Amino acid sequence: MASQSTLKTPLFDLHVSLGARMVPFAGYEMPVQYKPGIIAEHKHTRAKCGLFDVSHMGQAFLIGPDHATVSKALEALVPAEIAGLDEGSQRYTQLTNPQGGILDDLMVTRLAGDDEDGSLFLVVNAACKHADYAWIREHLPHGIHLEEQPDQALLALQGPASESVMAQHCPEAAAMKFMDSGPMLFDGIEVNVSRSGYTGEDGYEISVANDKAVELAETLLAHEETEAIGLGARDSLRLEAGLCLYGHDIDETTSPVEAGLLWSIGKRRREQGGFIGADRILREIAEKPSRRRVGIKPLGRAPAREGTEIMSKSGEKIGVITSGGFGPTVNGPVAMGYVSAQNAKPGTELDLMVRGKPQPAIIEKLPFVPNNFKR
Amino acid sequence: MSEVRFSEDHEWVKLDGDVATIGITNHAQEQLGDVVFVELPAIGTTFSSGDEAGVIESVKAASELMTPVSGEVVETNGTLEDEPGKVNEDAEGEAWFIKVKVSDAGEFAKLMDADAYKAFCD
Structure with a gap:
């Protein structure tokens, strides 16, 4: 661990009082699970709704004179269409490096309203945030600045009951569609809500001032449909949903094209490029990448963890698992990894070297569990 | 009455005559969390104390069943391979892992009794 002590989110005491097992994660003390355990928490989220503390993630505004200027500045760093992003809309993208690898993945929101024209709201990964901020600042043109939001907490409410629970405190949220975003009042508390998340379920991410975060969390947890959910279930939920975890499924060596x-x-x-790393990324779009991220379903019961070697049926090493574990909704092991492009077709049979023994597996189309977004 | 003793690797051992029944402790299953996979050794395998005799995987991580006593495996609890969650429900009862015909009774005597194990965990 780094020499500095671990940080706490505004919900730390609440987690402890709920019986969470706290672990260090990306420099923060975070709940890995509560009393029900990872499987029960995972299933609860898919059945009703779960509340996740994701306050460790980085929140920042990118502020310029107008949308055209600020979006152009960000587009130099990410491959997504930002100029054409509608007001009150969110988009997923990546910060890319000159080699076309991924420095981080992030959410970008164009704020709504004339007063906010020229502001983009960024949410980045906890472990990458300081490096991201430095990278972004280093590349910003004059007149645009990055404003970190360390006084904001971030909560995610995920699962099919999220809408009915949110609507009782924040009626505007019910009408939102997937990737809509906007400022709202939650029982009189100022919040910024987006209809998004990282579980494959419908739900919301709610940015709220640190000093109001406990009140908001307790209000949501007071609903019998809502349970507090830890990082363990967050990981199994996103894995079943086929979503990448930075530092595992994507990193500085993997391109967005290879990563699917x-x-x-x-x-x-x-067509135009004009972002860092475009050479490789546009080439891979044209010529197809040599390896691809795929879903992998072990056919036995043994989970295949990150780092497990993937072999073709003829015994040749064709790739490696980047995320793997047990999928509670699938009720069996699930994994993702990279394989050579000629072996990437769904249905391809392969072997995973688990504890030195080949275990049969098959390439499966992602996600393992259908997404349940409010389109 | 048979006697139960405990290892520093959080296994329990119950000795009946010269057959030791081995499982993981309730403390161990709590630490592991939801158990999703169990791999057991073949009957007839001979282990020395401290050997890895099986695999236990929870949602988050893989760990090993270490046998605290030496001997030959005479029976395994195949139910656990089909229902690994039993380890969380009844770790020190129905969810035993293996039965070993012990070759050195002295190893059993050196394990912790219940009070010593409780103190070890605290």
Whole structure:
């Protein structure tokens, strides 16, 4: 661990009082699970709704004179279409490096309203945030600045009951569609809500001032449909949903094309480039990448963890698992990894080297559990 | 009455005559969390104390069943391979892992009794 002590989110005491097992994660003391355990928490989220503390993630505004100027500045760093982003809309993208690898993945929101024209709201990964901020600042043109929001907490409410629970405190939230975002009042508390998340379920992410975060969390937890959910279930939920975890499924060596994130690269951006790392990324779009991220379903019961070697049926090493574990909704092991492109077709049979023994597995189309977004 | 003793690796051992029944402690299952996979050794395998005799995987991580006593595996609890969650429900009862015909009774005597194990965990 680094020499500095671990940080606490505003909900730390609440987690402890709820019986959470706290673990260090990305420099923060975070709840890995509560009393019900990872499987029960995972299933509860898919059945009703779960409240996640994601306050460790980085929140920041990118502020410029107008949308055209600020979006152009960000587009130099990410492959997504930002100029054409509607007011009150959110988009998933990546900060890319000169080699076309991924420095981090992030959410970008164009704020709504004339007063906010020229402001983009960014949410980045906890472990990357300081490096991201430095990278962004280093590349910003004059007149645009990055404003970190350390006084804001971030809560995620995820699962099919999220809408009915939110609507009782924040009626505007009910009408939102997937990736809509806007400022609202939650029982009189100022919040910024987006209809998004990282579980594959419908739900919301709620940015709220640190000093109001406990009140908001307790209000949501007072609903019998809502349970507090830890990072353990967050990981199994996103894995079943086929979503990448930075530092595992994507990193500085993997390109967005290899990672299967081509959908997040705008049409105009594919034609024009003009972002860091575009050489490799546009080449891979044209020529197809040599390896691809795929879903992998072990056919036995043994989970295949990150780092497990993937072999073809003829015994040749064709890739490696980048995320793997047990999927409670699938009720069996699930994994993701990279394999050579010629072996990436769904249905391809392969072997995973688990504890030195080949275990049969098959390439499966992602997600393992259908997404349940409010389109 | 048979006697139960405990290892520093959080296994329990119950000795009946020269057959030791081995499982993981309730404390161990709580630390592991939801158990999702169990791999047991073949009957007839001979282990020395401290050997890895099986695999226990929870949602988050893989760990090993270490046998605290030496001997030959005479029976395994195949139910656990189909229902690994039993380990969380009844770790020190129905969810035993293996039965071993012990080759050195002195190893059993050196394990912790219930009070010593409780103190070890606290």
